[in-house]
Amino acid sequence: MAVIHDVMPAFELFQPASIGDAVALLNRYADAWVMAGGLDSFDWLKDRIKRPSVVVDLSQIEGLRGIKALNGGLEIGAGTTLTEVARDPLVGDKFGLLKEAAGLVASPQIRNQGTIGGNVSQDTRCWYYRAGWTCYRAGGNICYADTPTAINREHAILESDRCVAVNPSDTAPALVALDAQMVIQSARGERIVDAEDYFIGPAIDITRMTVLAPGELLTAIRIPSTWAGAQFYFEKVRDRNVWDFPLLNVASAATYSGQNNIERIRLVINAAAARPLRLRAAEAAIVGKPRNEQTAELAGQIAVQGAQPLRYNGYKVPLMRNLVKRAIRGGDRWSS
Amino acid sequence: MEFVKWGLNPWGQNILTHVSWTLFWASLFAGVMFLVAHGSYMLLSAHRKRSAAETDRLEVVHARLPERIERHSLMARAFHWVMAAAMFVLLFTAFLPVVGVKFAWVTWHWIAGLVLTGSIIFHIVHATLWLDFWSIWVGPKDIPEFKAEILRELGHDVPGPKSGKYPLGNRLYHTAIVVAGLSAVATGVLMMSRVRTPLFTRNPYLFGDGAWGFTYVTHGLAGVGLVGLVIAHVYFAVRPEKWWITKSMLLGWITRRQYLEHHEPERWAVGANPPTGRT
Numbered sequence: 001m002a003v004i005h006d007v008m009p010a011f012e013l014f015q016p017a018s019i020g021d022a023v024a025l026l027n028r029y030a031d032a033w034v035m036a037g038g039l040d041s042f043d044w045l046k047d048r049i050k051r052p053s054v055v056v057d058l059s060q061i062e063g064l065r066g067i068k069a070l071n072g073g074l075e076i077g078a079g080t081t082l083t084e085v086a087r088d089p090l091v092g093d094k095f096g097l098l099k100e101a102a103g104l105v106a107s108p109q110i111r112n113q114g115t116i117g118g119n120v121s122q123d124t125r126c127w128y129y130r131a132g133w134t135c136y137r138a139g140g141n142i143c144y145a146d147t148p149t150a151i152n153r154e155h156a157i158l159e160s161d162r163c164v165a166v167n168p169s170d171t172a173p174a175l176v177a178l179d180a181q182m183v184i185q186s187a188r189g190e191r192i193v194d195a196e197d198y199f200i201g202p203a204i205d206i207t208r209m210t211v212l213a214p215g216e217l218l219t220a221i222r223i224p225s226t227w228a229g230a231q232f233y234f235e236k237v238r239d240r241n242v243w244d245f246p247l248l249n250v251a252s253a254a255t256y257s258g259q260n261n262i263e264r265i266r267l268v269i270n271a272a273a274a275r276p277l278r279l280r281a282a283e284a285a286i287v288g289k290p291r292n293e294q295t296a297e298l299a300g301q302i303a304v305q306g307a308q309p310l311r312y313n314g315y316k317v318p319l320m321r322n323l324v325k326r327a328i329r330g331g332d333r334w335s336s
Numbered sequence: 337m338e339f340v341k342w343g344l345n346p347w348g349q350n351i352l353t354h355v356s357w358t359l360f361w362a363s364l365f366a367g368v369m370f371l372v373a374h375g376s377y378m379l380l381s382a383h384r385k386r387s388a389a390e391t392d393r394l395e396v397v398h399a400r401l402p403e404r405i406e407r408h409s410l411m412a413r414a415f416h417w418v419m420a421a422a423m424f425v426l427l428f429t430a431f432l433p434v435v436g437v438k439f440a441w442v443t444w445h446w447i448a449g450l451v452l453t454g455s456i457i458f459h460i461v462h463a464t465l466w467l468d469f470w471s472i473w474v475g476p477k478d479i480p481e482f483k484a485e486i487l488r489e490l491g492h493d494v495p496g497p498k499s500g501k502y503p504l505g506n507r508l509y510h511t512a513i514v515v516a517g518l519s520a521v522a523t524g525v526l527m528m529s530r531v532r533t534p535l536f537t538r539n540p541y542l543f544g545d546g547a548w549g550f551t552y553v554t555h556g557l558a559g560v561g562l563v564g565l566v567i568a569h570v571y572f573a574v575r576p577e578k579w580w581i582t583k584s585m586l587l588g589w590i591t592r593r594q595y596l597e598h599h600e601p602e603r604w605a606v607g608a609n610p611p612t613g614r615t
Contacts, residue, residue: 133343
């Protein structure tokens with residue numbers, strides 16, 4: 001395993017005070033490391049696995065912080081801390097799903113420091129990759145987690161394509177469920193990407209978790225009014241409830257018609273693949289159906305179709321099936 | 337310039353991982369530069385088919401030949417175009433992501449690789465049993481033709497030997513494509529053991545790190561080499577003075593006049609009623 005050193009390798013540190021300055025720096029230094037809260041970054045830097053020559057620290061940019069109402073929805077600065085997101089009354093009133101997801105990230109100390117932009121853009125936790133070995137994700141030609149003797153209890157059961165790492169974010173599935181949009185700025189201007197498309201799996205690019213390219217900066221997250229006040233469900237399963245990454249988490253947003261029939265629904269699972277997976281087949285199968293045990297069972301069965309567990313993560317298949325069922329039915333009862 | 341990529345395995349050893357994509361750009365550049373240089377040269381180069389008078393004389397001698405002479409059988413043409421389609425899919429799926437066009441390419445790549453492998457196996461059997469196997473290869477017998485071609489390239493009017501069924505450049509190209517293509521196919525089939533396919537169970541431990549590194553680098557070198565080779569092939573296929581060859585790969589035949597203008601009848605013997613298939 002990697003050895004954590006007391007002192008990081010030297011790099012040139014920039015602390016821009018505006019988004020424009022940050023974008024200019026990223027345009028000037030193509031290999032610059034972007035640091036928000038630093039919680040993922042310092043792991044990499046102190047392990048000396050990543051050795052950037054330039055680090056751009058975003059913590060001084062006021063323009064990246066804050067939550068404001070926008071067209072019936074919200075705009076959240078990418079530098080807003082997870083604590084601020086979880087405690088914000090605007091978020092809590094309309095988008096309780098995000099409030100709950102942000103409030104379940106790691107520990108209070110980490111939520112005080114970590115940003116929502118960093119949480120959705122963080123790298124995978126695969127320890128083979130983070131140990132610095134040259135796996136597929138690190139530009140090599142093997143996945144050490146997908147070998148017969150690998151320890152892969154936390155790895156992917158879906159959409160594996162050479163690499164079996166998973167996305168560890170808690171807020172990402174909530175944002176996909178809320179149909180959020182990611183505002184990205186670069187020297188070429190601004191582009192807006194649906195949260196669902198912001199995250200990419202290894203089939204598309206095995207070395208990246210998001211569509212962010214060198215020189216690009218996630219500056220804000222916009223949540224439209226589409227799902228404001230809908231019924232939400234978020235559940236995170238982890239080894240240690242006080243502080244851990246998810247083994248799986250599920251987020252859903254739904255509206256119901258008069259007879260308690262499912263009118264609209266978005267179902268998203270994370271930590272099952274390298275990106276939050278929107279369960280479109282399950283959604284399509286249950287729209288118009290009553291919210292009951294049978295419908296929940298149907299969605300759960302559809303959700304895990306195609307799952308390919310590894311040696312040690314077979315438990316994720318029934319776990320995912322049950323989380324999806326609970327997301328539809330409500331989380332007060334387990335079934336297997 | 338970096339030619340190969342190195343990495344670190346769990347035992348702290350340096351291991352070969354990939355060919356550097358710098359070589360892709362080098363091959364692309366070389367291919368484009370070749371066609372620019374050749375195209376410029378051909379604007380000034382002499383036309384090198386037989387003179388009209390000499391061809392007329394041969395027409396009299398070979399008057400019993402049919403008007404249309406089969407150059408490529410239907411099976412040979414089918415192989416060529418299937419292989420070409422597979423090759424294009426392989427190159428685009430391999431290199432579009434390198435240039436920034438991101439998509440799920442791996443499945444398309446290995447399916448096209450299997451199509452190419454199957455078509456090559458078919459071609460080897462077909463060429464061995466039904467075609468004139470040695471007509472496409474180069475060897476010591478081609479030295480006089482090689483000398484004559486070089487002198488013609490240098491502007492001399494050389495009456496020396498013309499080619500047999502395939503022009504010398506065609507045969508040299510075939511040799512290069514055999515080396516690059518078989519290297520890519522052989523290593524690609526081995527690399528399939530590292531990805532999930534419905535065909536067999538993954539076995540990432542088929543080789544050690546060193547052998548895998550060699551396999552990936554060989555695959556990469558063959559791949560970037562094929563970029564330049566395919567550019568050259570497409571270029572020659574669309575050149576006006578080569579169009580009669582390209583047309584024969586579509587229709588299967590050339591005219592008697594073209595046969596006599598470009599070939600040595602002694603080196604590519606065509607009967608009055610050539611048997612179909614043995615072309």
